[in-house]
Amino acid sequence: MKGMEKSKSLFEEAKKLTPGGVHSALRYFEPYPLFISMAKGSKIWDADGNQYIDYHLAFGPVILGHAHPRISAAVKRQLDEGVIYGLCNELEIKVAKKIVTHVPSAQMVRFCNTGTEATYHAIRLARAYTGKSKIIKFEGAYHGWHDIVSFSTNPTLKDAGPLDHPNPVPDTAGIPLETAKQVIIVPFNDQEIVEKTIKKHDEIAALITEPILHGSATCIPPKEGFLRFLREITEEYGIVLIFDEVVTGFRHHLGGAQKIFNVTPDLTTFAKAMANGFPVAAVCGRKDIMEHFRPTGNVDYGGTFNSNPISMAAALATIEELERNEVHGRLFKLGEEIRNNLNEFINQLRLEAQVVGFGSIFQIIFTKKQITNYRDTLSSKNELFMKFQMEMMKRGVFILPKPNKRCHISAAHTDGDIQYTIESAKEALKKLK
Ligand SMILES: Cc1ncc(COP(=O)(O)O)c(C=O)c1O
Incomplete structure (x- = not known):
C-alpha cells in the first residue's frame, strides 16, 4: 500500500466543514474515512492511489460494475x-x-x-x-x-x-x-x-x-x-x-x-x-x-x-x-464459490466463523451460531471482523469495516478477482488464527 496520508489530510479538512467529516454517518470509520478518487469496473482507487477490488459497491447499487x-x-x-x-x-x-x-x-x-x-x-x-x-x-x-x-x-x-x-x-x-x-x-x-x-x-x-x-x-x-x-x-x-x-x-x-x-x-x-x-x-x-x-x-x-x-x-x-445478459446466474455462481471455498477453509482451521450470504451477497461473521434472527448475529466477534477487514485492505480488497453490513459482487468482477479474493481471505484468516 502507498499509505493513506491524502485520505487523512482530506479528512482533517472535511471535519471543519461537515460533522465528523462525512455526509452519511456510516462512511465514518476509525482511524479516518477512505476518500475515493475513482471507480471503474470492479475496482476503486483511493485519494492516495491505492487500488482495491471493491466489494462494498456503494452499499450495493453497482450490480454491473462501476462506470459501466x-x-x-x-x-x-x-x-x-x-x-x-x-x-x-x-x-x-x-x-x-x-x-x-x-x-x-x-x-x-x-x-x-x-x-x-x-x-x-x-x-x-x-x-x-x-x-x-x-x-x-x-x-x-x-x-x-x-x-x-x-x-x-x-x-x-x-x-x-x-x-x-x-x-x-x-x-x-x-x-x-x-x-x-x-x-x-x-x-x-x-x-x-x-x-x-x-x-x-x-x-x-x-x-x-x-x-x-x-x-x-x-x-x-x-x-x-x-x-x-x-x-x-x-x-x-x-x-x-x-x-x-x-x-x-x-x-x-x-x-x-x-x-x-x-x-x-x-x-x-x-x-x-x-x-x-x-x-x-x-x-x-x-x-x-x-x-x-x-x-x-x-x-x-x-x-x-x-x-x-x-x-x-x-x-x-x-x-x-x-x-x-445472464448476469444473475453468473453472480450467484461467484457468490457460491466464495462462500464454499471460505467455509471449507474456516472448517479446516477450526475457526469460530462462517461466511453467510445469498446470491451475489456474502459476509464473514465470527460465530458458528446458525443465524435465523437479529439476536443470533450478536454472538459474532466484531473485533475479529475488524482485523480481517484490515488484512483484506492491506491486500487490496475492500470490504466495508462494518460487521453488520455486507459484501456485494458485480458483473464486472472477473474470475481472477474472485480467485485473488479467496486467496487473500485465506491468508487473512490464517493470520487471525
Ligand atoms: C433494506 C433497505 N431499505 C431501505 C434503505 C434505505 O435506502 P437509501 O439509503 O437509498 O435511503 C436501505 C439502505 O441501505 C436498505 O438496505
Whole structure:
C-alpha cells in the first residue's frame, strides 16, 4: 500500500466543514474515512492511489460494475437533452413498463429517489388505504432513516427486551416519544410470535419486511414457508404486506426476491441496483392501493427530482443490460464459490466463523451460531471482523469495516478477482488464527 496520508489530510479538512467529516454517518470509520478518487469496473482507487477490488459497491447499487460503458453512454446521451424537466417524460413510462413486466406485485409504479423515501411513501399509503396507523417491523431490519422505521435496527440485547415482545428501541435521538407507540417489533422467522402479536393488536396498517434481511443484518434468509405465512396472515387480518426490496430488488432477480420465493406482497419498494448507482427508487404494488396516491386518491406524493430523465435513462439501460445478459446466474455462481471455498477453509482451521450470504451477497461473521434472527448475529466477534477487514485492505480488497453490513459482487468482477479474493481471505484468516 502507498499509505493513506491524502485520505487523512482530506479528512482533517472535511471535519471543519461537515460533522465528523462525512455526509452519511456510516462512511465514518476509525482511524479516518477512505476518500475515493475513482471507480471503474470492479475496482476503486483511493485519494492516495491505492487500488482495491471493491466489494462494498456503494452499499450495493453497482450490480454491473462501476462506470459501466452502456449505462454511461445512455446518461451522456440524456445529458445533452436536459437533466431535469419537472414534467412528465417518455422514459418514465418505459422504465415503469419494465418493472410491471418483471415484478409480480407491480401493477403500478411511482418513482422517487432513495430507498428511505420509498419505504416512507409505502407506509403512508398503507395507512391511508387501511385507515389504521401502526406498523409491524422486524428486529434488526433496516428500512431507511425516517422516524417510524428507525426503531430496533441494532439494539443491544439489554435494550431489546423479551423476545416474544421486543421493545421498540429508537435508533436515533430526535424521534418524538409517541412514535414508539406506532411501531411493533417482532423477531424474524418466528411464526408463533408474529401470529400472537397480530392477534393481540388491532390498528395494524402494514407489516414491512425485507424478503431476506440484508439491510443491517448481513444476510438472514427466511425459513421455509415464513414469507408465505406472512402473506397469508396479513391477508387474513387486512394488513398491507410491504416487501422492502431496496437491497434484494434487481440484485437477486429482475423480478425481485418475491419472484424467487414465489410470494407476492401488496406493495414493494426498490432502489439501489435498479439504476446501477444512479439515484432512483420506486414504490410499486396493487392498482387498487396505488391509486390512493394523488391525483387519483388523497395521499400526497411528490418530489422535484422524481423520475428525472437522467435517473430514468440509467434505470432503463441497467434493466436492459440485466435482461440482455445472464448476469444473475453468473453472480450467484461467484457468490457460491466464495462462500464454499471460505467455509471449507474456516472448517479446516477450526475457526469460530462462517461466511453467510445469498446470491451475489456474502459476509464473514465470527460465530458458528446458525443465524435465523437479529439476536443470533450478536454472538459474532466484531473485533475479529475488524482485523480481517484490515488484512483484506492491506491486500487490496475492500470490504466495508462494518460487521453488520455486507459484501456485494458485480458483473464486472472477473474470475481472477474472485480467485485473488479467496486467496487473500485465506491468508487473512490464517493470520487471525
Ligand atoms: C433494506 C433497505 N431499505 C431501505 C434503505 C434505505 O435506502 P437509501 O439509503 O437509498 O435511503 C436501505 C439502505 O441501505 C436498505 O438496505
